[in-house]
Amino acid sequence: MRSSLRPARRAAAVLLRPTRTLNNSFLQQSRPYSSSSSVNPTEICHFSALASSWWEPHGPSRPLHLMNPLRHDFIRLCYNSPTPPSTFLDVGCGGGIFAESAARLPTTTKTTAIDPSTTILSIARQHAKKDPSLFNKLNYINSSIETLQHPKVDVVSCFEVVEHVDYPSEFLDKLGEFVRPGGWLVMSTIARTWTSWFTTNLVAEDILGMVPKGTHDWNKYINEHELRAYFEKRPEKWGEIKVMGVVFVPGCGWKEVKGSEKIGNYFLGVQRIA
Amino acid sequence: MEALLRNRAFFVCRSCTQQLQRRYMRAGPRQDVYDVVCVGGGPAGLSLLTALRANPVTSHLRVALVEAQDLSKIKLWKLPPDRFSNRCSSLTPSSALYLDRIGAWRHMVRERIQEYQEMQVWDGVTGARIEFDWAGAQPTTGTTIAYMTENLNLTSGLLKRLEELGGVSTFDNTRVENISYGEQTEEVDLREWPVVHISGGKQLAARLLVGADGANSPVRSFAGIEARGWDYNRHGVVATLELDGEGWGGEHTKIAYQRFLPTGPVAMLPMPGKYSTLVWSTTPRNAALLKKLSPGNFVAMVNAAFRLPIPDLEFMHTQGSGQEDEYTWRMKHTPVDHRAVPQVVTAVQEGTVASFPLKFRHADTYIAERVALIGDAAHTVHPLAGQGLNQGQGDVQSLAKTIEYAVTHGQDTGVGMSLESYNSERYTANHVLMGVCDKLHKLYSVGSGPLVPLRSFGLSAFNALRPLKSFIMGQAAGNGIKVF
Numbered sequence: 001m002r003s004s005l006r007p008a009r010r011a012a013a014v015l016l017r018p019t020r021t022l023n024n025s026f027l028q029q030s031r032p033y034s035s036s037s038s039v040n041p042t043e044i045c046h047f048s049a050l051a052s053s054w055w056e057p058h059g060p061s062r063p064l065h066l067m068n069p070l071r072h073d074f075i076r077l078c079y080n081s082p083t084p085p086s087t088f089l090d091v092g093c094g095g096g097i098f099a100e101s102a103a104r105l106p107t108t109t110k111t112t113a114i115d116p117s118t119t120i121l122s123i124a125r126q127h128a129k130k131d132p133s134l135f136n137k138l139n140y141i142n143s144s145i146e147t148l149q150h151p152k153v154d155v156v157s158c159f160e161v162v163e164h165v166d167y168p169s170e171f172l173d174k175l176g177e178f179v180r181p182g183g184w185l186v187m188s189t190i191a192r193t194w195t196s197w198f199t200t201n202l203v204a205e206d207i208l209g210m211v212p213k214g215t216h217d218w219n220k221y222i223n224e225h226e227l228r229a230y231f232e233k234r235p236e237k238w239g240e241i242k243v244m245g246v247v248f249v250p251g252c253g254w255k256e257v258k259g260s261e262k263i264g265n266y267f268l269g270v271q272r273i274a
Numbered sequence: 275m276e277a278l279l280r281n282r283a284f285f286v287c288r289s290c291t292q293q294l295q296r297r298y299m300r301a302g303p304r305q306d307v308y309d310v311v312c313v314g315g316g317p318a319g320l321s322l323l324t325a326l327r328a329n330p331v332t333s334h335l336r337v338a339l340v341e342a343q344d345l346s347k348i349k350l351w352k353l354p355p356d357r358f359s360n361r362c363s364s365l366t367p368s369s370a371l372y373l374d375r376i377g378a379w380r381h382m383v384r385e386r387i388q389e390y391q392e393m394q395v396w397d398g399v400t401g402a403r404i405e406f407d408w409a410g411a412q413p414t415t416g417t418t419i420a421y422m423t424e425n426l427n428l429t430s431g432l433l434k435r436l437e438e439l440g441g442v443s444t445f446d447n448t449r450v451e452n453i454s455y456g457e458q459t460e461e462v463d464l465r466e467w468p469v470v471h472i473s474g475g476k477q478l479a480a481r482l483l484v485g486a487d488g489a490n491s492p493v494r495s496f497a498g499i500e501a502r503g504w505d506y507n508r509h510g511v512v513a514t515l516e517l518d519g520e521g522w523g524g525e526h527t528k529i530a531y532q533r534f535l536p537t538g539p540v541a542m543l544p545m546p547g548k549y550s551t552l553v554w555s556t557t558p559r560n561a562a563l564l565k566k567l568s569p570g571n572f573v574a575m576v577n578a579a580f581r582l583p584i585p586d587l588e589f590m591h592t593q594g595s596g597q598e599d600e601y602t603w604r605m606k607h608t609p610v611d612h613r614a615v616p617q618v619v620t621a622v623q624e625g626t627v628a629s630f631p632l633k634f635r636h637a638d639t640y641i642a643e644r645v646a647l648i649g650d651a652a653h654t655v656h657p658l659a660g661q662g663l664n665q666g667q668g669d670v671q672s673l674a675k676t677i678e679y680a681v682t683h684g685q686d687t688g689v690g691m692s693l694e695s696y697n698s699e700r701y702t703a704n705h706v707l708m709g710v711c712d713k714l715h716k717l718y719s720v721g722s723g724p725l726v727p728l729r730s731f732g733l734s735a736f737n738a739l740r741p742l743k744s745f746i747m748g749q750a751a752g753n754g755i756k757v758f
Binding site for chain 2: 126
């Protein structure tokens with residue numbers, strides 16, 4: 001799952017990429033060679049293999065399904081306006097859990113969702129056909145953010161994705177281009193702490209097997225203060241920042257826990273001012 | 275830009291949007307697409323539709339109602355003030371509050387609704403008694419235990435409210451001929467959507483199909499959900515009774531009475547003025563006899579049921595007729611504390627004596643993919659605690675809340691994932707309540723043997739425990755501490 005909750009493939013992946021450590025902020029990282037995509041091929045393979053089970057309510061993506069309502073709660077918290085957002089761009093949409101739900105909201109006029117994996121997108125498209133109300137509101141594009149041509153939207157969402165991206169800083173630059181002034185960039189990811197290694201890698205993937213092995217690469221996790229620092233260094237573009245820490249309680253689902261953004265899964269939203 | 279042009283329907287002109295929208299509404303020939311199709315226009319189904327229409331969050335949903343009866347007749351239902359329908363229910367204050375919140379309460383004829391503040395419950399074999407009154411207890415929401423309401427007053431009020439709200443595609447006088455699954459076309463895949471085929475040839479595709487279609491629910495059968503349980507081998511005999519006066523407590527303190535007989539409980543519940551409604555659970559043989567009796571003999575049997583010792587009553591059930599004289603003679607030799615029993619019944623309203631079999635049924639689950647069951651389709655309970663309709667109202671509140679949550683969070687309201695909370699919230703709550711009612715019935719259906727002194731001791735001891743009693747009363751009124 002592209003989300004929250006093991007370290008098998010990590011060893012190999014680490015050898016292939018410049019390694020980050022806890023003291024090494026992702027912001028200082030730059031691409032060792034020039035290429036046009038934020039997409040990591042290993043990650044795509046991993047998620048493509050999961051495609052068929054994406055929509056099984058009791059399958060490996062269940063924690064993601066359970067988290068989805070909280071994403072809407074968080075967007076509402078960020079937006080905090082009588083006029084709710086009407087256009088969405090969901091980056092790294094996977095099987096379309098969030099994209100479908102955003103398009104389904106009565107106040108949404110248009111949702112575009114992109115993902116680099118064609119296998120996953122075909123699952124997403126197939127699934128969207130099961131709800132005729134999505135027919136003219138949801139559009140899937142097989143694209144990376146770098147090659148996307150799209151008008152600016154009210155909300156750019158990027159859930160459980162930045163921890164799967166090789167060069168987060170450049171990735172965030174690109175995401176920002178699609179947010180209209182006054183709109184929000186809303187993300188969720190996992191903080192890089194011993195707790196998150198224990199819960200998301202060891203417990204969730206290795207011990208409980210709740211999440212497929214190799215879903216998470218702990219080295220790619222991004223701490224809340226690192227993400228925050230990225231936006232704070234660009235005050236001409238970005239304004240208010242909101243965060244919400246969430247904890248997965250087996251049997252209960254996701255719960256908001258104040259301060260937990262420093263420990264594990266968290267949402268971060270930032271408003272584009274210009 | 276190329277990506278944009280390749281992807282159909284990204285920028286669409288207004289007329290194209292409308293065209294696409296129409297295509298959504300009509301998934302195929304003669305097939306209309308709805309967000310909610312409710313089968314059954316009884317109290318549960320109508321309450322759900324009213325709740326959805328009254329809530330601005332869910333009022334945009336396309337909803338349809340399919341009902342076999344003529345709803346316009348029910349909506350215009352009217353009886354003279356001294357006549358009452360024999361099918362009444364006891365609404366707890368929390369059910370009444372909900373009906374008020376969805377705007378239906380004010381459409382009900384208030385003068386025909388009777389609240390009661392006290393309950394007298396006793397054991398017919400031993401005479402042990404529980405007095406449910408508020409003395410010493412501190413009710414949080416007034417002293418009303420429940421509101422006695424004719425079912426038709428409720429359904430008629432709901433229909434008037436729905437008419438005021440509008441927006442429900444109503445198919446009444448209409449039978450469900452078949453329920454199948456939808457089809458797949460190039461644009462949409464409705465293979466998981468239930469399609470209701472109704473008389474007249476129309477087909478209604480449902481994002482969520484709600485079974486509010488009673489104990490023999492066709493929707494439940496379609497979903498392959500088993501309802502398990504047993505028959506009590508008892509019938510509920512109902513009738514509208516006229517009493518000597520307005521009751522021992524007068525106009526403002528009305529009392530409900532229930533006596534546990536070995537054959538089952540007999541209950542008399544106050545209606546406005548000097549009227550009361552009878553619910554007498556008894557053997558099918560006794561029920562058949564009661565229905566055959568002349569009004570005078572029937573009245574004598576009802577009076578006897580609240581006063582005479584069990585052997586006397588048993589004897590009177592063996593008489594083909596003549597209960598009136600038998601009762602008068604036996605009462606001369608039976609000391610009765612008149613204030614401990616309901617006032618004397620003087621008449622039974624013509625055509626109101628009827629009976630129905632009592633069952634215990636509980637569906638294995640209330641949900642399936644794109645299906646939810648509410649009310650009697652999900653559970654049928656022994657009427658001794660008057661909880662049947664309130665359970666249905668509890669289902670409605672929970673399902674309406676679940677749908678509202680799904681809408682505000684972009685969930686597909688029909689999928690199991692969205693409906694899970696409805697099932698988990700209601701199943702256990704109903705299961706516990708149904709178990710209690712069932713055990714009470716069994717405990718009191720024993721005429722002799724070791725259970726009798728035990729239960730008698732139980733009832734008296736129970737009566738002495740005020741805190742426990744107020745807790746039980748709070749539960750009856752739906753304002754007590756929530757167990758779940």
